[in-house]
Amino acid sequence: MASTNDPFQFQEFEEAGNLLEANKDAVTISIEDDFKPEKQRKAAGFAPDGEDEDPLAGDDKTELLSGQKKSVPFWTFEYYQKFFDIETHHVKERIIGSMVPWPGKNFIHVYLRRNPDLYGPFWICTTLVFAIAISGNISNFLVHLGKPNYKYTPEFRKVTIAATAIFSYAWFVPLALWGFLLWRNNKVMNLVSYSFMEIVCVYGYSLSIYIPAVFLWILPYEWLRWCSIVLALCLSGTVLVMTFWPAVRDDHPKVIVAIMSAIVVLNVLLAVGCKAYFFSKPEPALPVENSAITAAIKATAST
């Protein structure tokens, strides 16, 4: 159009210039990355009509490029496949991040980055179930070793009980917490809100510190067991509290205290309950026998 008209006519030249500018950016956006050029465009403040047609094309492209946010119905296989979109080093980083709470590093923001996975929570819970059952069995065997009337049994019923306890902690507590946070979000506008999958992910990975702790509990020393429980509770409790602090920070102080204490108390209950049910205390049988024997000797000596 500019070629057919007088090149010194300012209006056409400006229109063509604007179109060229907008088009130039459109071309560069489609080739380069998705998010950065959008931000630069919005920051530079282009003409609204230039932005109207580009974000539509940009949205399609960003959806295709990022591969997320496609609404797939939940009864298809592909819906669950997007929760397994991780690699080995991601899982390793997340496990280490859940064991070592670093001040300022929120687990969800730093490690999950909008990509919660179901692989970690599921397999960590399964490993923990079998670890508890096997370690409990070994510790029972070691405690009763040498006693003549002890018959070793593998105790497979306990696997079912351990599975129920751990899986309900890892799924129902996040459900309750998510529901509660959603309810508070309606009353108090929070800047940070977590999705259900992210909360499940945090809880699943926070259980990973208990796996080495459970293997430590095989040794029948009470002080060792209590030390390792306290250490594991501190680490995982700190990770959980630091993760949920930004979500409740703006709320009423009583609500903050209630949520944080609920998180910590449930964690404590799970750990102490598992220890008490699956790992029997070494019984103080010897002092009783000693006192009985000394009483018998005294009785015979006195007669």
Added chain:
Amino acid sequence: MAAAEDASRPFAGLSDVSISEDIPVEGDISVPVGSTRRDDEFSTLDEPVKETILRDLRAVGNKFVHVLYPKRSTALLRDWDLWGPLLLCVTLALLLQGGAADSDDQGGPQFAEVFVIVWFGSIIITLNSKLLGGTISFFQSLCVLGYCIMPLTAAMAVCRIVLVGGSGKVSFAVRLAVVTVSFGWSTFASTAFLADSQPPNRKALVVYPVFLFYFVIGWMILTFSPSQ
């Protein structure tokens, strides 16, 4: 006009063309009969029953040999069958009977429990590998996982024999060694077959559940204690 006439009779010019006599036009127009092999595969009614059964047994036996000497081959994957896993699962569950389960209520695994653990464990591992982007099909994965239980079943048989001689420390050490070796063999065999179908940066994520599965089965075998 001439062009219109020609256009109305588009093939008019062809009547002038005569097929010259020196180009031999000969051949055999006949519909090829379907090969006799196809008929045999579809209807096994005509062959003796013994041959049908033996063919399946030979396939199962062939796969057992592949598990014994695991190399990266596709033999297990190409024609999968679930007879072998079923046979191995039943044998393992039967061998795990006769333990303290009969007398106690907190004893060893029942027959149904072994079945549930083996089959549900295999299904969950298969789902896991498919969700992580594996290219193996559902039944192929079940077939591989089931066939690789064979070393553990053999270890169970050996443990039962060792336990006949007594259940002291020596027998425990022997059983521990046998179960450890067979557990390692099972895991190595199944990863040799499954490794190629996984994306390269997720191999450890797929191998770990297999390791856990065979570890639990090995644990069940090791802790088997006979009723006295």
